[in-house]
Amino acid sequence: MRMAGARRHTLRDIAATLNLSVNTVSRALSGKDGIGEETRARVRAEAERVGYVPNSMARSLVLGSAMTFGLAITNPSNPFYAQLISTIETRARSHGYSLLLTVTEESEEHEMRAAESLLRSSVSGSIVVPVQSGTEAWRRLGSVGVPTVLINRDLPDLGYRFVGTDNELGGYRATSHAIERGARSIVVLEEDLPITTIDHRIAGFRRAMAEAGLPVPRGSIMRVPTRRHEQAALPWQPQQAYQVARRMLRRTRLPDAVVAGNDYFALGLYRALEEHGLKVPDDMMVIGFGDHPFSAFLSPPLTTVRLPAEEIGTIAVDLLLEEISGTPIARPLKQLIAPTLVERGSTQRS
Amino acid sequence: MRMAGARRHTLRDIAATLNLSVNTVSRALSGKDGIGEETRARVRAEAERVGYVPNSMARSLVLGSAMTFGLAITNPSNPFYAQLISTIETRARSHGYSLLLTVTEESEEHEMRAAESLLRSSVSGSIVVPVQSGTEAWRRLGSVGVPTVLINRDLPDLGYRFVGTDNELGGYRATSHAIERGARSIVVLEEDLPITTIDHRIAGFRRAMAEAGLPVPRGSIMRVPTRRHEQAALPWQPQQAYQVARRMLRRTRLPDAVVAGNDYFALGLYRALEEHGLKVPDDMMVIGFGDHPFSAFLSPPLTTVRLPAEEIGTIAVDLLLEEISGTPIARPLKQLIAPTLVERGSTQRS
DNA sequence: GTGAAAGCGCTAACAA
DNA sequence: TTGTTAGCGCTTTCAC
Numbered sequence: 001m002r003m004a005g006a007r008r009h010t011l012r013d014i015a016a017t018l019n020l021s022v023n024t025v026s027r028a029l030s031g032k033d034g035i036g037e038e039t040r041a042r043v044r045a046e047a048e049r050v051g052y053v054p055n056s057m058a059r060s061l062v063l064g065s066a067m068t069f070g071l072a073i074t075n076p077s078n079p080f081y082a083q084l085i086s087t088i089e090t091r092a093r094s095h096g097y098s099l100l101l102t103v104t105e106e107s108e109e110h111e112m113r114a115a116e117s118l119l120r121s122s123v124s125g126s127i128v129v130p131v132q133s134g135t136e137a138w139r140r141l142g143s144v145g146v147p148t149v150l151i152n153r154d155l156p157d158l159g160y161r162f163v164g165t166d167n168e169l170g171g172y173r174a175t176s177h178a179i180e181r182g183a184r185s186i187v188v189l190e191e192d193l194p195i196t197t198i199d200h201r202i203a204g205f206r207r208a209m210a211e212a213g214l215p216v217p218r219g220s221i222m223r224v225p226t227r228r229h230e231q232a233a234l235p236w237q238p239q240q241a242y243q244v245a246r247r248m249l250r251r252t253r254l255p256d257a258v259v260a261g262n263d264y265f266a267l268g269l270y271r272a273l274e275e276h277g278l279k280v281p282d283d284m285m286v287i288g289f290g291d292h293p294f295s296a297f298l299s300p301p302l303t304t305v306r307l308p309a310e311e312i313g314t315i316a317v318d319l320l321l322e323e324i325s326g327t328p329i330a331r332p333l334k335q336l337i338a339p340t341l342v343e344r345g346s347t348q349r350s
Numbered sequence: 351m352r353m354a355g356a357r358r359h360t361l362r363d364i365a366a367t368l369n370l371s372v373n374t375v376s377r378a379l380s381g382k383d384g385i386g387e388e389t390r391a392r393v394r395a396e397a398e399r400v401g402y403v404p405n406s407m408a409r410s411l412v413l414g415s416a417m418t419f420g421l422a423i424t425n426p427s428n429p430f431y432a433q434l435i436s437t438i439e440t441r442a443r444s445h446g447y448s449l450l451l452t453v454t455e456e457s458e459e460h461e462m463r464a465a466e467s468l469l470r471s472s473v474s475g476s477i478v479v480p481v482q483s484g485t486e487a488w489r490r491l492g493s494v495g496v497p498t499v500l501i502n503r504d505l506p507d508l509g510y511r512f513v514g515t516d517n518e519l520g521g522y523r524a525t526s527h528a529i530e531r532g533a534r535s536i537v538v539l540e541e542d543l544p545i546t547t548i549d550h551r552i553a554g555f556r557r558a559m560a561e562a563g564l565p566v567p568r569g570s571i572m573r574v575p576t577r578r579h580e581q582a583a584l585p586w587q588p589q590q591a592y593q594v595a596r597r598m599l600r601r602t603r604l605p606d607a608v609v610a611g612n613d614y615f616a617l618g619l620y621r622a623l624e625e626h627g628l629k630v631p632d633d634m635m636v637i638g639f640g641d642h643p644f645s646a647f648l649s650p651p652l653t654t655v656r657l658p659a660e661e662i663g664t665i666a667v668d669l670l671l672e673e674i675s676g677t678p679i680a681r682p683l684k685q686l687i688a689p690t691l692v693e694r695g696s697t698q699r700s
Numbered sequence: 701g702t703g704a705a706a707g708c709g710c711t712a713a714c715a716a
Numbered sequence: 717t718t719g720t721t722a723g724c725g726c727t728t729t730c731a732c
Binding site: 007008051053054055056057058060061066068075076077079082083085086089090093098099100101102103105113116117119120121122140144145234235236237238242264267268270271274292293294296297298299 | 357358401403404405406407408410411416418425426427429432433435436439440443448449450451452453455463466467469470471472490494495584585586587588592614617618620621624642643644646647648649
């Protein structure tokens with residue numbers, strides 16, 4: 001590699017060989033008018049010939065914006081975020097924007113650095129999954145005029161635009177579904193992390209139980225110790241959920257259904273149940289969250305709440321685009337997308 | 351949002367308020383010597399006070415390099431690539447480099463645009479998973495002196511550095527393992543895509559069979575129709591593999607073992623076998639590829655070939671760093687990392 | 701329709 | 717130790 005640096009051609013090079021001014025070449029290539037058709041053709045031909053590629057740095061410097069969106073994600077190995085990355089990159093690119101990705105690993109320290117990095121890079125806008133409740137990192141971005149939309153987890157204090165899943169509704173639907181299928185006693189298995197998504201799901205669970213007149217005794221909410229900080233490059237691990245589930249199975253009265261915070265937890269639960277000789281769904285129903293690609297193929301197939309990753313990513317990019325173009329935005333400041341329940345075998349009693 | 355643009359402070363602002371030259375401020379902040387300790391302190395304090403953030407665009411423009419690595423990935427939703435992204439971003443950042451992510455969606459057209467985008471952005475180096483065998487897109491990058499390392503799939507014609515999995519060895523180990531466990535007749539289930547990784551795995555399979563003196567009759571290699579082009583934002587789907595597996599199960603003589611090209615295919619196979627009333631591993635052994643996070647928790651747990659994502663990502667970044675710093679690189683041009691077989695229940699006959 | 705000049709914010713010579 | 721000058725490659729006035 002390092003091919004003896006065949007230096008990149010610049011506008012000046014083209015101008016020189018064509019005996020034109022840099023300015024003319026610039027305007028010819030950028031499609032502006034006020035230029036002779038013939039000149040334009042000559043410039044284009046020469047640019048093509050030497051393989052001219054504009055220098056974004058220079059362009060950004062003078063324009064003040066880099067035609068780049070920043071994306072701050074906690075963990076790309078979480079399938080939900082992976083799909084978000086994919087959607088956002090594709091949509092951003094289709095509008096001419098590149099994507100600068102920063103991984104925050106659920107650490108507020110990384111988050112600070114990420115925000116600073118995006119600031120340095122003069123991103124035209126940024127899409128952020130905040131780590132937790134800390135607002136400091138992202139406040140700066142907004143205060144220097146970088147349009148910023150939060151996704152998945154809101155930071156209400158900032159007053160930024162937000163697009164996320166209606167987790168309360170998700171929790172409600174999952175729980176109601178279990179109740180409809182005959183569950184009276186339900187346990188929730190959630191990661192032990194102080195973030196709004198989880199709180200909302202639990203709130204939805206409580207609402208469904210209350211509406212059905214069912215009690216929510218102590219121990220109904222079980223927490224799976226988080227390992228995100230140690231294993232930020234990995235998705236959730238079923239292992240911890242498995243262990244928590246085993247603890248649950250030592251109880252004298254077992255629940256009829258378990259609503260898991262994500263499909264990996266459901267997977268850990270499946271094993272614990274199997275080892276315990278319990279059948280899903282006849283002995284216990286299981287509902288997951290996320291509709292991960294494996295879930296439809298588990299045995300039994302997992303009923304789960306599908307999260308609107310694509311929709312969230314698309315809206316986030318569109319919001320940025322609208323804000324940048326100055327279009328008045330009709331959408332609400334906070335936008336919650338309803339997740340859909342995917343009914344499968346794990347709640348289908350025969 | 352768009353907080354009435356509190357303009358970012360520049361070196362000049364600081365210089366003005368402190369009655370210094372821009373240059374002095376620059377050197378004070380960048381830690382160069384030849385500057386009075388007191389001056390430096392004053393500059394730092396002022397920078398801190400106004401929340402100075404350097405402008406990367408300007409810096410890159412004069413330096414000629416953006417302290418950014420480009421990463422071209424086919425599909426972030428593939429767990430292997432997701433982990434690669436995570437590893438690469440983290441390691442790059444720890445050395446001060448940002449990550450510009452481009453998603454190529456297994457499309458050569460996207461790939462061309464991605465390459466051009468990285469070129470425009472003056473990335474300091476790039477890490478690329480090539481889509482297929484087309485070399486054109488990435489040749490440019492090298493020819494203008496951007497260090498480029500290919501990962502996962504090589505393009506031998508380019509002569510670039512390459513770090514990937516030793517898929518031949520992976521295929522060999524998976525197959526040998528099945529043979530050791532008593533399999534005589536083995537089928538391989540691979541995606542129908544003309545890429546080297548797949549070819550190599552199949553080659554390893556053949557070698558293992560040959561060494562054991564086992565025949566490889568027609569129909570031993572079954573192809574799962576690819577859907578990557580339609581569903582580039584999704585990981586592999588078990589569905590297609592399931593259908594191919596069902597076709598296989600209509601044969602009069604069934605294989606003793608199936609080696610799947612990835613764990614999702616194995617999952618599709620699990621269902622087909624279950625529906626057919628066949629038990630894993632007693633009726634048929636199954637081996638996957640990738641060691642996806644769900645695989646250890648399937649029933650039975652899936653024996654699979656673990657891919658060295660972290661190692662590949664780390665090495666790729668290190669190669670770039672070494673190349674940029676001009677360090678002579680001791681490593682071979684092409685580096686294959688051995689994958690490890692993770693033995694689990696799906697090949698453990700009782 | 702085209703060119704000359706200025707400047708985006710920064711760093712790297714070279715002077716003072 | 718500090719300031720001056722020049723320039724990275726591009727776009728945007730404003731003359732011609």
